[in-house]
Each structure stands twice: as C-alpha cells, then as structure tokens.
Amino acid sequence: MSEVTGDRLKSFIERVERLENEKKAISDDIKDIYLEAKGQGFSAKIIKAIVKLRKVSKEKRQEEQELMELYCSAIGLDI
Amino acid sequence: MSEVTGDRLKSFIERVERLENEKKAISDDIKDIYLEAKGQGFSAKIIKAIVKLRKVSKEKRQEEQELMELYCSAIGLDI
Amino acid sequence: MSEVTGDRLKSFIERVERLENEKKAISDDIKDIYLEAKGQGFSAKIIKAIVKLRKVSKEKRQEEQELMELYCSAIGLDI
Amino acid sequence: MSEVTGDRLKSFIERVERLENEKKAISDDIKDIYLEAKGQGFSAKIIKAIVKLRKVSKEKRQEEQELMELYCSAIGLDI
DNA sequence: TGCATATTACACACCC
DNA sequence: GGGTGTGTAATATGCA
Secondary structure: OOHHHHHHHHHHHHHHHHHHHHHHHHHHHHHHHHHHHHHOOOOHHHHHHHHHHHHOOHHHHHHHHHHHHHHHHHOOOOO | OOHHHHHHHHHHHHHHHHHHHHHHHHHHHHHHHHHHHHHOOOOHHHHHHHHHHHHHHHHHHHHHHHHHHHHHHHOOOOO | OOHHHHHHHHHHHHHHHHHHHHHHHHHHHHHHHHHHHHHOOOOHHHHHHHHHHHHOOHHHHHHHHHHHHHHHHHOOOOO | OOHHHHHHHHHHHHHHHHHHHHHHHHHHHHHHHHHHHHHOOOOHHHHHHHHHHHHHHHHHHHHHHHHHHHHHHHOOOOO
16 A cells, blocks of 8 residues: 555544544533433433434324234233 | 423424534535545445544553552552 | 452352353344244334333333323424 | 234243343342352452453454454455 | 444443 | 443444
8 A cells, every 4th residue: 555545544534533523522412401401300311202203204103103003902912 | 381491491402403413414424434435445344443443442541541440449559 | 369369259250251141142032032023024123112011010101101292292292 | 913923923022021031030140249249348340340351352352353354355365 | 125333222230 | 319320222324
C-alpha cells in the first residue's frame, strides 16, 4: 500500500471516528432529557414508548396487535 | 393531567425526536463515508474492524485501569 | 493471601464459571426453540411477547396501559 | 388458527418457559456462591471482575484471530 | 431475504 | 428505599 493510499485510508478512519463521537454526544444529550423529564415526575419509560409509537405507522401497530390476539386466542390466553 | 403538564410532556417528546433525527443524519453520513471508501477500492468491513479495534483498545486500557483501582481499594491500598 | 485462601478463591471462580457455561447452554437451547418455531411458520417475536405477557400480572399491564393512554391524551396523540 | 396449530404454539411457549425457569435457577445458584464467598470475607465485586476478565481475555484472543484472518483474506493471503 | 452485528431498552442487583 | 450501574434481552441495521 502506497503512502498516499495509507493517508486516504487514515482520513476515512478519522472521519468515521469524528462522526461517531458526535453521535455519542447526541445520545448523551437524549439521556439528559430523559433524566430531566424524570426529575419533573414523568416516566421515562412511557415517554420512550410514545416516541417509538409516533415512529411506526398505525397500520403496522394494528397488524401486530391482531396477530398477537390470534396467538393468544389459539392458546386460550385471556389478555 | 393539566394542559401545562401536557405541554411540557410534548416538549420533552419533541426535543427527543429532534435529537434522534440528528443522530440518524450522522449515521447516514457515516454510511456515506463507507460508500465513498468502497468506491475508492477500500473494504468497508476492514475499515469498520479498524475503527472498532481502536475503540476497544482505548476502552480496554480504561477497564484495566479501573480493575487495578478496584483491586487496590479492595486491599486498602491508597494509590 | 495464604495458599489456602487462594485455593478457596479459585474454587469460587471456577464454580461461577461452570454455572455461567450452563446458563449459556440453556440460552442457546431457547434460541433453537425460536428457530424451530420460526421454521414452522410462527412469529418468534410474538411468541416472545406472549412469554413475557404470561410473566407479568394482568394488573401491572393495565396500569402501564392506562398511564400510556393518559400521556397520549395529554399530548393529543390518537392511538 | 386450527386447534392443532394452537397446541403446537402452546408447546413452544411451555418449552421456552421451562428453560427460562432452569436459567433462573442457575442464576440463583450463582448468586448463592457470591453470598457464600462474601460470608468468607471475599469481595463479590472483585470475584465478578476476575470472572469477567477471564472471559473477555478469551474472547479478545478469538476476535484478534478473526481480525487477522479478515486482513489476510482482504489482501488475498491464504493462511 | 436471512444472518450477523450494533444499538437500544430493560430488569435486576448493589450501594448508599 | 432510592438511585446507580451492570448484565441481559430485544430490536434495528447492514451485509452476503
């Protein structure tokens, strides 16, 4: 591998590492928000569930719910 | 739940969603870098392995340091 | 640390390691069952959800559901 | 879903539940060992650290081996 | 599309 | 008993 090639490779690696650091910082910020919410009496767990809920479409959620109910009725589990 | 409380809750949710979008954008940037590297003939798999190796090496050093401190504190040795 | 003490310590470590290996083997068996179920056309995801469901009491599930609905109505999210 | 299908589903669920119970029993045994060790004056935290260290050392060796093979295959070197 | 991996979420255990 | 940390489980992503 030529020196130039090595430099380019190094450049790629460092760019990735820089972005991963930024990503990590944002993750930490998100954690802080959950802590803040918790400090004001909100349940972090529920907030996370809502954020997730808003991501996936209503149709998809209903599909899963229906499959779940089908399985439960098949084994006689009352939910 | 009062309207004010609902507003604060909504604010938390939207802040989280905004940060998650930023995080997603960074992930996409990282993906682009790997594509670019691949376009220049580098193996993305190898680059990822190197990035990971550099990360775990750093973490391993920290872990060993912490383990040493744990041992020292366990035997009452002040370092 | 005396030799006897060292031997006892070693014994504890090895007993833990042996049990952790057994635990790992069981985890693998569980994974195999999910694969088998999947191979017969069942959704592993849903089965896991059901197993989890049977673990927690009905009351607890309802509580979480109600809290969730309270939060959603507070931010005007129709679920 | 036919009754037969429901029975098969139920069988999968019960097999998983049985194995999870076994796993739980082993976890409890491990906890007992730590209590016993503590009762003899050993630090559970340190023992856990040692067990973990022995585990990751082994894993790390394997990872390095795999990385080496990855590098070699990347440059077309047959080892 | 199925598999491997990486991230994320959760629950349990320990400590104060 | 409450908060923190750790270990495990689940999900989402990316590659073959």
